[in-house]
Amino acid sequence: MRHLKLIPDDTKIPFSRWRFVAVGFSLVVMIAAVVLLFTRGLNFGIDFEGGILVEISTEGPADIGQIRSDLGGLGLGEVQIQQFGQPDDVLIRVQSPKGEDADKASQAVVSQIKSVLGDSVEYRRVEVVGPQVSGELVQDGVLAIVVSVALMLIYIWFRFEWQFSLGSVVALVHDVMATLALFSLLGMEFNLQSIAALLTIVGYSMNDTVIVFDRVRENLRKYKKMDLAELVDLSVNQTLSRTVMTSGTTLLALLALFIFGGEVIRGFTFAMIFGIFIGTYSSIFIAGPVLLAVGVTRDTTTGGLGGVAKEKASGKA
Known part of the structure; x- marks a missing residue:
């Protein structure tokens, strides 16, 4: 019996050719997010308003x-x-x-x-x-998101290089801002469940990005003379089947929760559904173009700061 495959193994989609359109679209989304947050703000729920x-x-x-x-x-x-x-x-x-x-x-x-x-x-x-407790919840929620992004930046920096870390963080900020813009635009209630959704989206997006970057690092060692844009396209295509399957199965579970889970968790599941789409998009169209913009050379792919330290200890650096 043949296995079901949504994406063929040998796709050759030129994602890098669309990077300027994708980045331009994302910049518009980011600017719109800032404008919406300053003009409309967020519809804080009982958790934050008291x-x-x-x-x-x-x-x-x-x-x-x-x-x-x-x-x-x-x-x-x-x-x-x-x-x-x-x-x-x-x-x-x-x-x-x-x-x-x-x-x-x-x-x-x-x-x-x-x-x-x-x-x-x-x-x-x-x-x-009271409002004092609610204010503390707002501060703790924002702090949780900032700390999670900062720790992930450090993790990627140590595992890969600063170029990869920058691409990952830009993608994460993009996902968080886009999700906040959705909450503001639709007037959805923003509560502690929304903070949980944002943290989950950050983790999901980071996981997707790490998968792609790990393949980029492997291909940098394997194809030392390949153009960087072609190499990033190759890496994204090689991990595309896994990305689509993971996103698809997660979306099926979230759709079931959204339809049958009741009103209490509907806002959380809606934010998660949007986050799956935007996280997958940023892993392909945001993290990669940032890496292309800052550049990466073959001699900086020894495994991040940890790899550099090991090389120095062994006398190779």
Whole structure:
């Protein structure tokens, strides 16, 4: 039985010929992202804006859909409902009304919830998440993204060379900015799940880029006189089947989550689906052209700073 192949093994697609169009398109996306973030900003969710948490316990297994439907007509603004722990445990998060006292607002929210759900549920706790806690969450989220990108830059620098590291980081920044632009353009809620999606996208994009760069490094040693643009095209084509298969299988899982996973994780899965596309695109059309722009010589492919240190220790450098 023959194996299914979406991409032939001997593709010869001239990706480098399209690099100027791709880079130009990406520059437009980056500029648009900056403009959108400064003009429209992000639609921060309860995690970042502050809100009211109400933990309840139902008599039997909670019907999340029914609870969401019951509370939807109260005009409470943004309401998040999720199940946790036992089947009868439910966490309701409501955005704090702006300009109102937090305690009075929480009492009003609980009163409205009780008017719909009645006394058939047990109200275990009511907490108010203030703006100070939300501000700390924003700072921690941004810090997590910056630190992850910085650590990956160091990793690529040690494993390869600074040229590869620069290409990887440019691709990562491109992916993060494009995803943030999508959130701003569509007005999607940006919460802690969105931060998790961004970190996952960064890791996925880096993995794709490392696969391509690893093949570039191997081919630099193998084809010492081949033009760099042709060599990058060869490397991308050699890893294209693996890239498409990995992206395809991941997208199938994410599409299932997006369709059947419910409202709670829909924003996360949508961001991930977009991130898979943009991460694959940047690995092919952004990281490679950056490498071509800064150049790389055959004698700098000994395995990054670690390789250079080993050569010096052995007396070869």
